[in-house]
Amino acid sequence: MDFLVRIETSRVSALPAEEYRDLLAREWARGQELHAQGILRTLWRVPGYQGNVGLWSARDADELAEALQSLPIWPLVTAEVTPLATHPLMTRIGQA
Amino acid sequence: MDFLVRIETSRVSALPAEEYRDLLAREWARGQELHAQGILRTLWRVPGYQGNVGLWSARDADELAEALQSLPIWPLVTAEVTPLATHPLMTRIGQA
Amino acid sequence: MDFLVRIETSRVSALPAEEYRDLLAREWARGQELHAQGILRTLWRVPGYQGNVGLWSARDADELAEALQSLPIWPLVTAEVTPLATHPLMTRIGQA
Amino acid sequence: MDFLVRIETSRVSALPAEEYRDLLAREWARGQELHAQGILRTLWRVPGYQGNVGLWSARDADELAEALQSLPIWPLVTAEVTPLATHPLMTRIGQA
Amino acid sequence: MDFLVRIETSRVSALPAEEYRDLLAREWARGQELHAQGILRTLWRVPGYQGNVGLWSARDADELAEALQSLPIWPLVTAEVTPLATHPLMTRIGQA
Amino acid sequence: MDFLVRIETSRVSALPAEEYRDLLAREWARGQELHAQGILRTLWRVPGYQGNVGLWSARDADELAEALQSLPIWPLVTAEVTPLATHPLMTRIGQA
Amino acid sequence: MDFLVRIETSRVSALPAEEYRDLLAREWARGQELHAQGILRTLWRVPGYQGNVGLWSARDADELAEALQSLPIWPLVTAEVTPLATHPLMTRIGQA
Amino acid sequence: MDFLVRIETSRVSALPAEEYRDLLAREWARGQELHAQGILRTLWRVPGYQGNVGLWSARDADELAEALQSLPIWPLVTAEVTPLATHPLMTRIGQA
Amino acid sequence: MDFLVRIETSRVSALPAEEYRDLLAREWARGQELHAQGILRTLWRVPGYQGNVGLWSARDADELAEALQSLPIWPLVTAEVTPLATHPLMTRIGQA
Amino acid sequence: MDFLVRIETSRVSALPAEEYRDLLAREWARGQELHAQGILRTLWRVPGYQGNVGLWSARDADELAEALQSLPIWPLVTAEVTPLATHPLMTRIGQA
Numbered sequence: 001m002d003f004l005v006r007i008e009t010s011r012v013s014a015l016p017a018e019e020y021r022d023l024l025a026r027e028w029a030r031g032q033e034l035h036a037q038g039i040l041r042t043l044w045r046v047p048g049y050q051g052n053v054g055l056w057s058a059r060d061a062d063e064l065a066e067a068l069q070s071l072p073i074w075p076l077v078t079a080e081v082t083p084l085a086t087h088p089l090m091t092r093i094g095q096a
Numbered sequence: 097m098d099f100l101v102r103i104e105t106s107r108v109s110a111l112p113a114e115e116y117r118d119l120l121a122r123e124w125a126r127g128q129e130l131h132a133q134g135i136l137r138t139l140w141r142v143p144g145y146q147g148n149v150g151l152w153s154a155r156d157a158d159e160l161a162e163a164l165q166s167l168p169i170w171p172l173v174t175a176e177v178t179p180l181a182t183h184p185l186m187t188r189i190g191q192a
Numbered sequence: 193m194d195f196l197v198r199i200e201t202s203r204v205s206a207l208p209a210e211e212y213r214d215l216l217a218r219e220w221a222r223g224q225e226l227h228a229q230g231i232l233r234t235l236w237r238v239p240g241y242q243g244n245v246g247l248w249s250a251r252d253a254d255e256l257a258e259a260l261q262s263l264p265i266w267p268l269v270t271a272e273v274t275p276l277a278t279h280p281l282m283t284r285i286g287q288a
Numbered sequence: 289m290d291f292l293v294r295i296e297t298s299r300v301s302a303l304p305a306e307e308y309r310d311l312l313a314r315e316w317a318r319g320q321e322l323h324a325q326g327i328l329r330t331l332w333r334v335p336g337y338q339g340n341v342g343l344w345s346a347r348d349a350d351e352l353a354e355a356l357q358s359l360p361i362w363p364l365v366t367a368e369v370t371p372l373a374t375h376p377l378m379t380r381i382g383q384a
Numbered sequence: 385m386d387f388l389v390r391i392e393t394s395r396v397s398a399l400p401a402e403e404y405r406d407l408l409a410r411e412w413a414r415g416q417e418l419h420a421q422g423i424l425r426t427l428w429r430v431p432g433y434q435g436n437v438g439l440w441s442a443r444d445a446d447e448l449a450e451a452l453q454s455l456p457i458w459p460l461v462t463a464e465v466t467p468l469a470t471h472p473l474m475t476r477i478g479q480a
Numbered sequence: 481m482d483f484l485v486r487i488e489t490s491r492v493s494a495l496p497a498e499e500y501r502d503l504l505a506r507e508w509a510r511g512q513e514l515h516a517q518g519i520l521r522t523l524w525r526v527p528g529y530q531g532n533v534g535l536w537s538a539r540d541a542d543e544l545a546e547a548l549q550s551l552p553i554w555p556l557v558t559a560e561v562t563p564l565a566t567h568p569l570m571t572r573i574g575q576a
Numbered sequence: 577m578d579f580l581v582r583i584e585t586s587r588v589s590a591l592p593a594e595e596y597r598d599l600l601a602r603e604w605a606r607g608q609e610l611h612a613q614g615i616l617r618t619l620w621r622v623p624g625y626q627g628n629v630g631l632w633s634a635r636d637a638d639e640l641a642e643a644l645q646s647l648p649i650w651p652l653v654t655a656e657v658t659p660l661a662t663h664p665l666m667t668r669i670g671q672a
Numbered sequence: 673m674d675f676l677v678r679i680e681t682s683r684v685s686a687l688p689a690e691e692y693r694d695l696l697a698r699e700w701a702r703g704q705e706l707h708a709q710g711i712l713r714t715l716w717r718v719p720g721y722q723g724n725v726g727l728w729s730a731r732d733a734d735e736l737a738e739a740l741q742s743l744p745i746w747p748l749v750t751a752e753v754t755p756l757a758t759h760p761l762m763t764r765i766g767q768a
Numbered sequence: 769m770d771f772l773v774r775i776e777t778s779r780v781s782a783l784p785a786e787e788y789r790d791l792l793a794r795e796w797a798r799g800q801e802l803h804a805q806g807i808l809r810t811l812w813r814v815p816g817y818q819g820n821v822g823l824w825s826a827r828d829a830d831e832l833a834e835a836l837q838s839l840p841i842w843p844l845v846t847a848e849v850t851p852l853a854t855h856p857l858m859t860r861i862g863q864a
Numbered sequence: 865m866d867f868l869v870r871i872e873t874s875r876v877s878a879l880p881a882e883e884y885r886d887l888l889a890r891e892w893a894r895g896q897e898l899h900a901q902g903i904l905r906t907l908w909r910v911p912g913y914q915g916n917v918g919l920w921s922a923r924d925a926d927e928l929a930e931a932l933q934s935l936p937i938w939p940l941v942t943a944e945v946t947p948l949a950t951h952p953l954m955t956r957i958g959q960a
Binding site (some may be wrong): 386389391395435445448449452458459462463464465 | 782783788813814815816817818840
Binding site (some may be wrong): 002003060061062064065083085 | 193197252253257276
């Protein structure tokens with residue numbers, strides 16, 4: 001199942017510089033693992049937004065919840081999750 | 097009476113690790129008591145949400161207020177409570 | 193997968209009486225079918241709210257989208273869908 | 289159980305004058321019945337607000353839902369319901 | 385004049401325990417004085433809400449502002465005040 | 481007592497031209513009466529806003545509610561009323 | 577440039593059935609053209625939401641505005657557009 | 673004085689085609705006059721938004737209110753006006 | 769030009785008592801200067817609101833911005849500014 | 865591509881005075897660089913608002929994101945970015 005996930009990280013950005021750099025390094029390492037597992041499919045920055053928007057895939061809400069809670073930044077963030085369903089236009093085009 | 101209760105816990109997640117673990121252990125112990133009393137009927141996580149959604153049952157608002165304020169995390173959370181009434185469709189189906 | 197679904201129906205309630213009664217009859221018939229299929233698990237009224245709150249289960253977002261769009265009232269409503277994940281407390285209690 | 293109920297009636301006020309007068313007459317008649325039954329305890333206007341705020345009492349959410357849906361204006365309104373619990377200060381003062 | 389007053393106290397609940405108990409004791413003492421003066425007529429808890437809802441009466445906005453600012457918790461709270469006007473239905477029923 | 485009153489009139493502006501002109505004429509006539517009685521003290525436009533902001537004075541919420549409901553545009557508008565209390569700085573300056 | 581576009585279509589769904597079918601057919605035809613041009617890259621349904629979420633690509637805001645305004649449903653919808661920037665994690669993974 | 677003005681026109685877009693074309697022609701004619709007078713300095717579309725964002729200049733709020741109310745679309749729109757003040761950085765750069 | 773200014777001061781109220789008293793004294797001194805200059809015309813408290821509502825006059829947005837930023841409490845507050853235009857009713861009554 | 869960027873800086877204003885002055889000096893230096901590069905075209909203050917509104921230009925969202933994240937105040941702010949498209953009226957007037 002696909003999910004659109006918008007993670008707000010303003011409390012992370014406001015950390016002292018060194019703590020921020022360490023947390024970001026651990027976060028990116030975990031991000032690469034999730035990407036390799038096909039759970040984190042792609043990620044974008046939104047200009048001006050303290051956070052990111054990403055396309056995630058998981059068997060179900062449990063797997064997605066586990067993945068999000070495995071992020072080192074998890075205790076300091078809030079994430080808005082939108083479940084995505086196939087659009088019939090894409091099925092017609094053959095790209096579902 | 098049934099209530100849908102959405103508890104937001106972002107201030108709990110941001111606690112120092114040890115304090116968080118201790119509070120969570122006490123919280124789960126209390127949760128099990130409330131579940132045994134039939135007040136906390138079931139609980140879900142919402143992927144990405146710092147908190148939970150649950151189905152609670154109480155004689156009235158007083159009993160629900162007492163139960164929520166008995167939670168060790170209570171001073172740090174806010175909870176949105178929606179009173180639930182029987183739906184006539186469920187009465188017709190015989191599942192009210 | 194479980195979903196909490198809050199359906200707002202103020203545009204349905206405002207229909208002329210006869211049209212409302214006919215639509216409601218067809219809606220309840222469809223509701224019973226979805227309940228029999230285990231997709232609509234339970235439904236509540238919320239006092240004062242023009243709509244309902246329900247617990248739905250579906251293989252994934254596609255099946256849920258199809259079920260919601262199969263409701264006769266669908267063109268006149270908006271629904272807020274919250275994906276639900278198992279809570280570890282319920283797993284510990286053995287009720288996940 | 290006590291409930292604070294805020295009923296928004298802007299769609300009622302916008303009805304053609306005659307239809308409005310007839311609906312209001314039926315609404316007040318029903319209001320008096322509910323007051324006599326002790327369900328509608330008191331009602332206030334809020335200056336500038338198209339609607340009212342009231343203190344309602346009911347055995348539970350079912351009885352409150354039935355009472356609200358019995359109002360002639362029900363199909364055209366939305367109501368925000370807040371369950372009220374006893375405050376310990378009032379218990380101490382002896383006025384709970 | 386009657387006012388519906390909703391006081392949000394999440395910053396009070398988050399105080400260290402001892403400071404909280406002391407502030408609460410002073411707050412209840414002041415509450416009892418205001419109740420004795422007929423300014424604080426009644427107070428409710430709202431299950432899950434860090435705060436309270438109350439019915440206050442004062443000559444005018446000045447007297448209400450003074451009463452609210454006299455509360456020991458005042459510097460840490462925000463209050464939403466709704467002026468209440470008599471409802472003609474209550475006048476008709478003779479309970480205005 | 482003084483009140484800040486923000487009246488939103490977008491449903492009035494959208495009326496057919498002739499109906500709008502007639503309603504506006506009656507509205508201004510009533511406005512002049514309320515001004516003469518000292519209830520409507522002053523009125524401003526807000527550039528771009530379909531409505532107005534005004535300073536109103538009334539004995540209490542009842543008198544203000546009556547005045548607002550006496551406006552010919554009343555059935556089509558919503559008004560946000562803020563009760564105003566004397567500011568100690570103005571008392572010190574002698575302008576309260 | 578990539579954009580996340582959330583199009584709300586509740587006014588379209590509420591059209592009379594025949595008008596809706598005709599508009600939808602023209603809309604899907606236009607959607608296929610935009611997809612063929614690489615402007616509409618992919619589209620999802622969101623269960624319960626009257627509308628869609630899609631990934632669009634355009635040279636700049638002008639091209640995106642033209643594409644959205646070319647949709648037959650355009651006069652009846654509102655769209656929320658979020659510009660997307662490359663995320664450094666994806667650059668590191670080599671998937672930007 | 674400069675103002676940032678965001679005009680929402682969804683009620684205009686939903687007009688019948690012919691009425692829309694006529695209104696738009698009159699609107700653009702008026703827009704060109706205001707631009708020639710230096711009141712409407714520049715205008716942008718926002719992709720997906722039913723309306724526009726513009727930079728307006730006027731002696732004061734009165735002149736701006738008159739200009740906005742002179743727009744043929746005025747009765748069907750709402751506009752959000754933000755007064756703009758010189759930024760000291762621009763003064764330093766010599767571009768205020 | 770007149771402006772309605774709503775200043776929110778909850779971060780000021782939460783200061784330690786002594787720091788609060790000192791800041792308030794400097795704030796009132798500055799307030800009296802601005803009042804004497806005719807920039808701060810009048811100020812009200814809003815019962816329950818941590819802040820104030822005031823009527824300010826300034827040549828333009830620059831002068832208003834300077835005046836607000838000259839307030840000792842400025843770094844800890846946010847202010848909502850509404851530009852006010854003359855209302856034709858007041859011009860007709862001769863009170864514009 | 866042009867963007868309207870609204871940067872909220874209340875966490876910057878609340879810094880200790882010295883830290884604030886140092887950060888502001890570095891911020892203005894960076895602002896002048898961005899202005900010289902044509903990325904930051906112009907900037908306004910909004911009376912009462914802890915932040916600024918500006919007109920920015922960048923090849924695409926990536927360049928804008930980099931520019932915003934290069935600001936010394938970036939870790940403490942949030943920015944709302946609106947992509948701007950040419951308005952046909954300006955094209956007609958020859959000012960696009």
